Amino acid sequence: MSSTASHLREPLVTGNPTLAQISDEVCAPMERKPSWMWWTAFLLALSALIAGFSAIGYQLYNGVGTWGLNKTVGWGFDITNFVFWIGIGHAGTLISAILFLFRQKWRTSINRSAEAMTLFAVLCAAIFPFIHMGRPWFGAYWIMPYPNMRGPLWTNFRSPLVWDVFAISTYFTISAVFWFVGLIPDLATVRDRAKTALRKKIYGVLSLGWSGSNRHWVHYETVYMLLAGLSTPLVLSVHTIVSMDFATSVEPGWHTTIFPPYFVAGAIFSGFAMVLTLLIITRKVLSIEHLITLNHLENMAKIITATGMMVGLAYGTEFLIAWYSGSNYEGFVFFSNRATGPYAWAYWTMISCNVIAPQVFWFKKARRNIYVLFFFSLVVNVGMWFERFVIIVTSLHRDYLPSSWAMYNPTWVEYTTLLGTFGLFFTLFLLFTRVLPVVAIGEVKAVLGFARRHPETTSQPHAVTAQPSPAAARVEVAHG
């Protein structure tokens, strides 16, 4: 796209790198031996992963009774962690699809790693419903209609839990395809730079014979646009369906109509916080601070503030309507069990982290200070974990019958499983930084300074328009 930029637009990539420099810088981490920092991080993540999977093994062998769940609180850490990870998995496809459709070009530097993060987060999420089945090897048997005394029993397609299976697997599939399509030109770049035959072979197969011809780019752009359009409703559908796991019930605190958009806003909120956490480290370790600039981090901070306030508005609306409805049960959940009551500490942690803390980003200095950004990105993720915990546990622990009231105390197995998913997430992300380009090389080249025109500030704007430099022309052709 030829573009004319206002003088208020800041460059998306700083330092005026050449096209070759960008290829070199992004590919360098894949072509050198990993540093001691990478090894340390990898071994830590791998240990967490092994600990977590040992806990899962222990639980599968001994049964779900090793968790702290009871008859009243039948969903605890398992579903909290599931919703938490699914939420994290929203930012990637939001960045790659919705921001693409909105022509937000700053997405180009961050979309690759955000999409990778999305896929890993969805994998972490998928573990929980699976192990929550207790004996998951029966799962394949239970989803088939099977003969019994009441006639063939079918899966209950009216259950949102079944919709979830479809929504998440569709989302994962399309996100993976979208990610792979976006990778093809870059995989070809890696192939062309390969020094060993094996490397050339692997990346050659993966890049599907990409030659960079005009014809390839035209097809690529079309497919990319179509996948962006297809992914957009999917991003919204996933957390909408997850919210319906709760909202279709008649449980006070779960059944409320604002849940679908509120969950989607919360998912974007937590997803962006996780992208921020990861990219602040990645850009530093891989020395790509001029590709993922402070402007990128600042934009993400703004989105975090906006979505955080949407979530805050939803909290407030729930309270207002709980009072306005005059329903004793609604009032009991919100006023007696959440704002006060035995889990009030979790509720106020959630409010502090999700509504109050992000207000710091009203200050430009805070949005451009990587320490502040890093700290508050962690705070938001803690807050969003607690949001799911509050929704699930506080609504369940005091049932309609006071005789069945119970508290929920998670066991070491549940804590270790949660730790294990973080291990899985970081192990996969660290491997990703070793084998794939963490920044979309082809896309970033198209947003460099010389591909954009500033008629008011360039001394000879018409010269640029009439005779683009060879490099700019190549970018124009590549991305036209």
Next chain:
Amino acid sequence: MSANSKTATPHAETPPAAPYRTPARLRNVALGLVIVGAGLFAWTLSSQPWRAWANGLIASYLFVSIAIGATVLVALTHVAKAGWAVVLRRIPEAMGSWLPFGLIALLAVTGLGMHELYEWSHPDIVAQDELLQHKAVLMTPNFFLVRLVVILGLWSLFAWVLRRNSVAQDKDGDDRHTRANVAWSAIFLIVFGLTVTVASLDWLMSLEPHWFSTIFGVYQFAGAFVAGCATVTLAVLGLRRAGYLPQVTTGHLHDLGKLMFAFSTFWAYIWISQFLLIWYANMPEETGYFLMRREGAWLALFASNVVLNWLIPFLTLIPRPNKRSPKILAIVASLLLVGHWLDVYLQVMPPVSHFAVEHGGDVHAHGPFLGLQELGPVALMAGLFLLVVSWRLGRAALVPQRDPYLVESVHHQQ
């Protein structure tokens, strides 16, 4: 996406176009609408007062929602730094100027027609209803009207500030105005989020004072935003046809088409979220809302609502050429406005007519009504809206003259 970087592009420094003046024909049509509408309203008021007030509420809310939808569009283009929209920004800015007039209209209708519209405004009914007594802290006539004035006052103020800064930039070309508007827009969007929740609870949800839904404010926002975009689109197309706004290209129309496509779908998403969750849980406190709108002939209107507001716009606007065709855009935008009216009608008329049957003793108040009584207040408000917006359009340059993002907007193509 266009591949051609050598396309001839217009100059950024657009010469000031001929200032806009309300054409005599438009003024006459608008005045005609006002006179006919006022006459019909007066006639309904003397024969079926509850129906006059119900339609008065529908019409005044309809144009308030269009004006606030347009103002939200202005604020969003500021906070998102959307360069493309600069050349057409004066139109939603002018539409925001309707808000103080909408304040007067809504205040008059809810103030004078309160007892016909709002069950909770009758002390004798409240005295026998435990739930209404619980809500009486919030739902008293005076407090209701105070909230209405405060909310619409705030909206009017923000719309005025955003337009004032934008017009001031025409004189000095200072980037400071753009920065100020980004900040004002961010504050406005927060204020709007909070106030729209309260406003939709007050003005519409409390028509059925026992019913509640947490998504209701989001639903009203979705409807208002689509209506705002549709009205902006119609105004842009009309002005282009009259020879104004030569800077608006097919690329801008394409974007307006995308906005209508996206937010009509967003409206449908919110609609289905509310409907599906209430249908699924099937709790008597909540289902009454939909039962009332699905009985008898109401069902046809209930179904048409989704067809007009989503199905037709969605299917029509998928192909790229349709989003770039002025004719198709005009048809879709008009359908969306009719759909928005129907949406508001379906929220107001069933409870008010039920109340007229049960407490007003009007035995003819059953079933959907589509007559001249419905047209009157809408014509009156439409006429006044056209006069005010057209007058405000003529009070400043039709295109922001020295906006720092103007250069991106006039070069916009896709």
